[in-house]
Amino acid sequence: MKAWQIGKRQGIDGLRQVERDHPVPGPGEIALDVIAAALNHRDLMVLRGKYGSDLPDTRIPLSDGVGRIAALGEGVSGLEEGHRVIAPNFTGWLDNGGYGFHVFGHDLGVTADGWLAERIVIPAAAAIKVPDSVSDDSAASLAVVGATVWHAMVAFGQAGDGDLVLAQGTGGVSLFALQLAKALGATFAITSSSDEKLERARELGADHTVNYRDNPDWAEAMLRSTGGRGADVVVDTLGFDSFGQTIAATAVEGRIGTIGALSGSPRDRPDFDQGSLIAKNIAVKGIASGHRGMLASALDLVAQHGIELVVDRTFAFDDAPAALEYLDRGAHMGKVLIDVAR
Known part of the structure; x- marks a missing residue:
C-alpha cells in the first residue's frame, strides 16, 4: 500500500x-x-x-x-x-x-x-x-474539531439557546463552533482579518463579525456590535498572547475553553488583567481535544x-x-x- x-x-x-x-x-x-x-x-x-x-x-x-x-x-x-x-x-x-x-x-x-x-x-x-x-x-x-469544540463549548461551556458564543479566526475549529452554536440555538460572534471570510461566516449564520486587522482592539469592536454584551462561551484559539482581549470580550460568569496559541509562541506570557478575570468570575479550562x-x-x-x-x-x-x-x-x-x- x-x-x-x-x-x-x-x-x-x-x-x-x-x-x-x-x-x-x-x-x-x-x-x-x-x-x-x-x-x-x-x-x-x-x-x-x-x-x-x-x-x-x-x-x-x-x-x-x-x-x-x-x-x-x-x-x-x-x-x-x-x-x-x-x-x-x-x-x-x-x-x-x-x-x-x-x-x-x-x-x-x-x-x-x-x-x-x-x-x-x-x-x-x-x-x-x-x-x-x-x-x-x-x-x-x-x-x-468535533471532539475539541464539543468539549469546550458544550461539555464545559454549556452553550445553549440564547447564549452568545465567540470564536476567533475562520479555521476548521471556529467554523465548526459556528455551525454547532447555530444548531444549539446560540448567537455567534467571530473574528477574522478578511472581510471576504467574514461575509462567508455571515452566510453560515454568524450574527456578529469583526475584522481584527481593521479593529486592533477587536474585543471593544465586538462589544459595540453586540450592544455591550460579552460572550457567555469562548472557544479560544489565540491563547495567552491575546488573552487580555479575550477576557474583555467575555461576559460576567463566562466560560473560556482555551484550545490553542495561534497568536503567539508557548514562551509568550504577557501580562493580562487578572482583576477582570476575577471580577467577572470567569471560568477558564484548558481543552486537550x-x-x-x-x-x-x-x-x-x-x-x-x-x-x-x-x-x-x-x-x-x-x-x-x-x-x-x-x-x-x-x-x-x-x-x-x-x-x-x-
Missing part, C-alpha cells in the same frame, strides 16, 4: 511517500481502508518537531480521517466489514473520567500511525460508525441537523505535501482534505 511518513521532522519537505505492507489488525483492532483524511495545525507541528517527542521517521501522520472497515481483529463485535467509521485522535480516551497523560501514548498521527495511508489499524473500541446521511468530507473533517463520547455527540448533531463541515480545498493523495503547504499559508477557510480512495 501507499503511505506517507514524517521523515526527519525537518518540515514539510521531510515527508516521504513509501510502499508498505498492509497492516493486519490484532485482537481488539480493526483495519480501515482510508477514504479521505483532513489536516490540522498540529500536523505541521509534528513535521517540524514541535509536537511529540522521539517519534520514528516511519510514523504516518494526520489525526483526522474516515475509513471503511476492511478487516476485524479477534474479539471485535458490534462492527462489520464495510462500515464507515471515524475515531478520536486519542483512541484510548473513551469517556468521562478516562483522561490522563496516558492518552498521549496513542495519539493518531503522533505517537501512533495516523490516517495518511491507504490502510490503517485502530482500536475497535475507539471507532464510531458514521450515519449514511453524513458525507465523507464531513466525516473526515470531524474528529479533532475530547473523548470518544464527545465526538459521538458531535457526530449525532451533524447527522441530525444535516451539517456539512466547511471544506476549503481537497488534494490528491500524491499531493499531500502541497496540501500541507496550503494549510501553512493560512489562507484557507475551514478544512483542507486529502482524497485517499475516491
